[in-house]
Amino acid sequence: MPTEDDGRVHCRLDELLAERGMTLARLAELVGVTVVNLSVLKNDRARAIRFSTLTAICDVLQCEVGDLLVVTPRQ
Amino acid sequence: MVSTVSSAVGHFVDREAISCFDNIEKRYGDEDGVTTTMIKRLNDYRQNFEVMALAGGLGVLAGLGFIVRDLVRILPNRDVPVPVDLADVPHEVLLGGTAAAQATEAVIRVSELGPVPYTAVLTAALLPTLVLMLVAVCFAVLGRSFASGDFFAPGGLRAMKVTSITLVFGSVVIPTLQVMAANSALASVGVHFGQRMGTDWVLFAAGILLGTVWYAFRRGARLERDTEGLV
Numbered sequence: 001m002p003t004e005d006d007g008r009v010h011c012r013l014d015e016l017l018a019e020r021g022m023t024l025a026r027l028a029e030l031v032g033v034t035v036v037n038l039s040v041l042k043n044d045r046a047r048a049i050r051f052s053t054l055t056a057i058c059d060v061l062q063c064e065v066g067d068l069l070v071v072t073p074r075q
Numbered sequence: 076m077v078s079t080v081s082s083a084v085g086h087f088v089d090r091e092a093i094s095c096f097d098n099i100e101k102r103y104g105d106e107d108g109v110t111t112t113m114i115k116r117l118n119d120y121r122q123n124f125e126v127m128a129l130a131g132g133l134g135v136l137a138g139l140g141f142i143v144r145d146l147v148r149i150l151p152n153r154d155v156p157v158p159v160d161l162a163d164v165p166h167e168v169l170l171g172g173t174a175a176a177q178a179t180e181a182v183i184r185v186s187e188l189g190p191v192p193y194t195a196v197l198t199a200a201l202l203p204t205l206v207l208m209l210v211a212v213c214f215a216v217l218g219r220s221f222a223s224g225d226f227f228a229p230g231g232l233r234a235m236k237v238t239s240i241t242l243v244f245g246s247v248v249i250p251t252l253q254v255m256a257a258n259s260a261l262a263s264v265g266v267h268f269g270q271r272m273g274t275d276w277v278l279f280a281a282g283i284l285l286g287t288v289w290y291a292f293r294r295g296a297r298l299e300r301d302t303e304g305l306v
Contacts, residue, residue, distance in 0.1 A: 037306040047304030
């Protein structure tokens, strides 16, 4: 059920990619997800994420789910 | 590579129906025959939906014409044609002076109807056309939203719901009003034989069918909402 808390999940994909010197296109190729979808995730416009996508990204970037997604505090 | 894309597109079209004609054309358009045929097929679908919308619009116009015709016949309250069911008292008639036939319906002409019979006759004459016009509007709205690739547009869902409810109510109300109108007309000319009350089962079935389709579309809209923003 969508709530106003939807927008509080921040995706750190940008930072993780920068740390690894990897492009979004390359990640999309390795993960098997379209660049459009990864861009949606990177820009915090995603409202849901499949476990399979999450696992694949974490596998490629060698990180934990918590490194990729963080919940921002309520304002 | 090209054949992979083509088969992927074909697969996409079959599974997902057509959701975004233009995007598919821009994203997958190539020079080989398969994809071109597929794009042509998509455009054909769009044309079909446009024809559906057009047919709905024409239906509305035709309905307006019928309403004007009925108003012209009934409003003066002189020689108003009222259909009467003779099923319970069938009359033998000779067609062309030689062929024997049985009349189960007749039209009587009445004048100077009182306010209540007049209202019943007027409503009974106009209501079927209004219901058909509503169905035409529903077609037009659905055709328009399908043609634009938005299969679960709120307007289309609302049109389906309203039309479905109207058809179910109409299946009972229209025959009842027609019986009331016939009884009033017969009483005004001093003839009395009971008219059979009934339900228009075709309208009823159409209403239930459309209601089922509406329910499926509503679930589809919900699923679409749920997967929005899913990566």
